[in-house]
Amino acid sequence: AALLKDVVLRPSHPKTFLLQKHVDYIASYGTDKDEYEFCMTEYLRMSGVYWCLTAIELMGHLDRMNKEEIVSFIQQCQDESGGISASIGHDPHILYTLSAVQILTMYDAVDMVDVGKIVEYVKGLQQEDGSFYGDKWGEVDTRFSFCSVLCLSLLGRLDAINVDKASDFVVSCMNFDGGFGSKPGSESHAGLIYCCVGMLSPAQIGCRPAGVVAVRATAAVWGLNGRPEKLPDVCYSWWVLSSLSMLGRLHWINKDALVAFILACQDTETGGFSDRPGDVPDPFHTLFGLAALSLLGDLTVKPVNPTYCMPQHVIDRLGLRPQKLSHSVNCYTPAQKKLETTSRQRLATAILLVASLQSSHAPCVACNDTSLHCRHCKVGDGNDAHTVAEQLQMLAVAEWCWYCRWIAGAGVEKWQCMSQ
């Protein structure tokens, strides 16, 4: 029998979440600019800054980073073409243009660069078939589609590109198993599935989960990998989880097992997360480990948006509502699990659900709001209190809001407001 390629979790691996160590790890990263790894990764510095910033903001300590220095750095990286490079003196590329826009958005400082020129740069990268180049040299990859759409979406300028054609191209990269590759016909890969599903989500295209069997939900025993027979890696906790979240299937994951794997990837001495237990940590894996924990419901980390991989409150501030498909009906209470998913029966389930909540007066555990959607959510008309009829109507539409998630599979049958 062949050995299963997997990681074995040992008792010596960390089991508790070492938040403060991670804060210190990120805050001190890059302070020694002569350090070898730091020098060797200069070619992706802008993304490195985005990973560090997002990670530390999710942990609530953005103040530990130097905003002025970072904004000034970004300004020096904007080219005459409008595109932004990874570091000073490097050439612009869509990957780093997105990272820069994400950083500036988090700092609410987008006006510190020439936004119009950025839009022009991204628009110029789109090709006739809807695909996007990474830069002027002509490489096509669905990652670049993702970066372009997200970048313009954060700037509120999706009008500048042909969104329909962009979506057509990404959909043409869908394979028989429902997964996506980098180009039409390329191998399905969890990271690219995230990019493609993520790209279609702000474009508000109804993604068809009917064929999404490829999402690596059953890969390894504890962690998640990105393709068959690959070792698990913490960053796939993010790529897979966020894809499932956007598709409304987060409950497919064995939450306890995955949390155990992610926590085991922490470095108890330096802080930070590595790709798998025992390896050297880095900011990339630290961000995705933290973001995955947030998606899995850890309340010590701020809510993260699965499309943008940015703090949810930043996405809310911009008023962005990327599409997220509803949960399947089968993820409700055990009694309701066996119901079939026709629209008539969905409504019946909804009625049952409301009735059970009303009778048990299940409030949001954080803010005690007894209406079905907590007042921080923007689903429906945003009113604080809803009549039963309104609640039923919203349930029938089955558009669950971002914050109030039904945490199925963890035996937790109550609403939890994730808005803080």
Place this chain on the structure above:
Amino acid sequence: MKGYGKQEIPQKTCQPMVLSGMIPTYENPGVTQPEIELGSPCKNTFLFVPDSSCMLRLLCGALLLNPDVSTFWSMRRDIVLADSQQEHSELHFTAVLLSRKPKCSEVFAHRRWLLGRLLQGHVSAEDLLREELRLSQYAADRYPNNYYAWSHRMWCINQFTPSIAAPVKVLWEEWDASRLWVLRHVSDHSGLQYRQFLLKKLSAQLAASDDNCEQSARNSVILQFLCVPSHGEGDSSEQNDGNAKSFTDLLLSDILFNTELILRFTGHEALWYHRRFLLYVLSTSGVNSKLPLSPLSPPNCHMSIDGIPLEKDLKLADCKSPDGKNTDGFWQVPLTAYEQTLVSKCLPEDANQFRLAGQHCRWLSRIMHLLVSQYE
């Protein structure tokens, strides 16, 4: 990048340079160093502009140290734009780099850019293609599941086949080569996915001969294959795929090959994954030999925004054709039996194989609507 040694530059080819090599620091960007350094390519701050051959040498050194710096590759492309004689030496340099780092997206991207230019000129497309196939296999051998190498290989096949004299011959050679490669790398899903790519390409070539074949003749070939249990007993290598008369033959020979591999090399998810592709193709190509390229919903199936078939289509799915036979699903019963035979050979004693067989049963049930049990 500080401190990677000074370069001795002969006086006659270029003057000693001072590059404003710097690691951009947040405190003091723009610090000028007196030594020659392989610094960041701050083009705006060169005090002396080196000539292109000098620059190429420096970039060779820089890229051998760190082949991921895309700006260094851009600088090389700028030099090639100015002097197109460089293209072949660029190909040579990138091949050398692949021996050091077989998984490097920048190297393959650079080659694609060069090849795009070369194809427009008077070069032998066959020779170029052969070299790319050789090189991508070299990289694939040295790094398992090398996404970039296989993606490059597929790009080359797509780009070059319109320009060469006998594209079908190349596809058949690739099909044979792929079989040998898969035999040596049974856990490499990228290699198996390349086989799926080749099947799609070959299906287009064989479509003509398939169309001439009667549907019923095709069906009987499939039925005969499924009903004659020869799992692991025959040697599929005895079949000469080059003589495959139709796409159906090709597909069935690969199913047989896959069955043998699953039984011989137990516990490999990649093989089971590839099997699902083959079965999916078999089930959807019974009616139409053109390979479906995407899993988008069958025609006339309306779905809600959640991807759930609407009620009216669920009812229609039960309808049979006017003569009372459900001709679309003729393969379902024999295929169930065929898969059952395979699954029954996967015993609990081999825990990984048993688990994978269980996964396969669940897929058969949910996607193909076939009921196969592990416990028979």
